[in-house]
Amino acid sequence: MTTTVSVFDADRHWRLHERVALRPEPFGALAYHYGNRRLTFLRSPDLVTLVETMGDQPTARAAFEAAGINPKRWPSFEKALASLVVGQFLVDDNHIPFTDPARG
Amino acid sequence: MTSLKNQLAAGLNSPICLTWEWTYACNLQCVHCLSSSGRRDPNELSTEEMKGIVDQIAEMQIFYVNIGGGEPMLRPDFFEIMEYCVEKGVGVKFSTNGSRITAESAKRLAGMDYVDIQISLDGIDEATNDAIRGDGVYARVREAMNHLRDANFGSFKMSVVMTRQNVAQVNEYEALANEYGAELRLTRFRPSGRGIDTWHELHPTSQQQVDLYNWLLARPHVLTGDSFFHLSALGEPLPGLNLCGAGRVVCLIDPVGDVYACPFVLHDEFKAGSVREEGGFAAVWRSSELFTSLREPTSAGACGSCGAYDACGGGCMATKFFTGLPLDAPDPECVFGHGEEALAALEANGGAVRPSVSKDHSKPIGVGRKRIPVTIA
Numbered sequence: 177m178t179t180t181v182s183v184f185d186a187d188r189h190w191r192l193h194e195r196v197a198l199r200p201e202p203f204g205a206l207a208y209h210y211g212n213r214r215l216t217f218l219r220s221p222d223l224v225t226l227v228e229t230m231g232d233q234p235t236a237r238a239a240f241e242a243a244g245i246n247p248k249r250w251p252s253f254e255k256a257l258a259s260l261v262v263g264q265f266l267v268d269d270n271h272i273p274f275t276d277p278a279r280g
Numbered sequence: 281m282t283s284l285k286n287q288l289a290a291g292l293n294s295p296i297c298l299t300w301e302w303t304y305a306c307n308l309q310c311v312h313c314l315s316s317s318g319r320r321d322p323n324e325l326s327t328e329e330m331k332g333i334v335d336q337i338a339e340m341q342i343f344y345v346n347i348g349g350g351e352p353m354l355r356p357d358f359f360e361i362m363e364y365c366v367e368k369g370v371g372v373k374f375s376t377n378g379s380r381i382t383a384e385s386a387k388r389l390a391g392m393d394y395v396d397i398q399i400s401l402d403g404i405d406e407a408t409n410d411a412i413r414g415d416g417v418y419a420r421v422r423e424a425m426n427h428l429r430d431a432n433f434g435s436f437k438m439s440v441v442m443t444r445q446n447v448a449q450v451n452e453y454e455a456l457a458n459e460y461g462a463e464l465r466l467t468r469f470r471p472s473g474r475g476i477d478t479w480h481e482l483h484p485t486s487q488q489q490v491d492l493y494n495w496l497l498a499r500p501h502v503l504t505g506d507s508f509f510h511l512s513a514l515g516e517p518l519p520g521l522n523l524c525g526a527g528r529v530v531c532l533i534d535p536v537g538d539v540y541a542c543p544f545v546l547h548d549e550f551k552a553g554s555v556r557e558e559g560g561f562a563a564v565w566r567s568s569e570l571f572t573s574l575r576e577p578t579s580a581g582a583c584g585s586c587g588a589y590d591a592c593g594g595g596c597m598a599t600k601f602f603t604g605l606p607l608d609a610p611d612p613e614c615v616f617g618h619g620e621e622a623l624a625a626l627e628a629n630g631g632a633v634r635p636s637v638s639k640d641h642s643k644p645i646g647v648g649r650k651r652i653p654v655t656i657a
Contacts, residue, residue, distance in 0.1 A: 210394065
């Protein structure tokens with residue numbers, strides 16, 4: 177989905193939402209968001225490494241470099257990360273951490 | 281198949297979607313019940329055994345389970361096990377007929393995190409619903425929905441099994457779900473359990489299936505549990521994985537702890553093992569003979585020459601099995617009519633031999649149960 181790319185800015189700091197859990201699988205990982213109950217596939221082991229380490233890096237771009245991902249592959253990773261942002265699996269620094277299990 | 285689909289078909293460390301039926305007891309006797317429920321089985325899992333399974337589910341990182349039955353709320357330890365699941369970080373979506381959702385239990389459920397409710401309704405009015413689910417059930421389920429709304433439960437799921445009689449009501453279901461702030465879920469009617477006998481009269485016609493496909497295509501937000509993947513042969517795939525997940529991404533634990541390949545094949549032929557055996561559920565999932573064989577590449581069989589095979593994968597295993605077709609035959613509801621031809625050929629050859637239910641917990645006829653047409657093969 178090209179429309180989702182705009183939500184992801186590789187020059188910013190991103191991290192996994194605190195209510196997201198990852199389960200390693202042969203294709204990469206299964207990600208589950210306990211907050212919005214969404215389930216999604218991380219379709220490559222590199223993508224798994226990336227989302228797990230993004231929080232420790234100042235920007236997404238720095239995380240790409242730290243994970244040793246070939247710059248040619250960056251656009252496809254950005255697309256995958258953008259859809260994770262849409263599903264709130266990844267959050268930026270404006271995100272207020274979850275504190276209260278109140279139902280919506 | 282895409283590479284992701286190939287990898288999913290080859291099996292995962294843990295299921296994506298685990299259905300766990302908590303009891304065979306049910307106060308209703310719906311004519312399409314996939315598990316032929318009614319009477320409790322004396323061998324059902326104890327509270328302690330249930331908690332042991334929850335521990336293993338948490339360990340296997342199965343993030344949420346679909347609880348069903350029977351009517352799960354009839355278990356006296358229903359809330360105890362629910363709370364144990366939540367405590368262990370296992371999300372729960374439970375399927376209920378709503379009869380035990382009172383003002384009080386709705387409040388209790390609304391206070392629990394990680395809990396999602398799926399409430400069954402099979403008709404937009406009393407006549408349509410009660411013909412399937414029993415007299416007075418429509419009024420009761422609307423009352424249950426009102427209780428959930430009054431308790432501010434939030435969004436629940438309203439689940440409808442599509443039949444010849446109710447499929448034309450899809451717009452009205454959507455409106456009703458919206459009225460309650462609920463999500464609509466439509467699923468395919470399979471000829472499982474008591475459905476073995478009723479499916480032939482009640483399943484949607486081929487024109488109704490095409491209409492439903494177009495309706496769903498325009499509404500990707502309507503949940504389907506991926507159950508209509510046989511319709512993806514019509515063109516653009518419906519949202520979802522579009523594959524038979526039996527033993528590959530889904531499976532079922534029944535109330536006595538037996539593990540089956542999917543919720544729609546409660547039959548000895550698809551029993552992989554028991555959680556009561558050494559190694560428990562994880563051992564059955566990871567190394568049972570049945571699941572290992574289901575993860576092998578499958579032959580397209582009679583569908584080999586069809587250009588749509590990649591889209592529908594030959595359809596639903598359970599639906600073929602319980603109509604008496606071989607597993608590599610076309611789906612009985614194949615959109616090109618090949619399944620109907622295959623069923624007609626069986627009839628011409630002396631009649632289809634339909635499997636019967638391995639564990640029937642139906643109440644005797646006359647105990648709140650309508651007589652349903654029985655076809656003896």
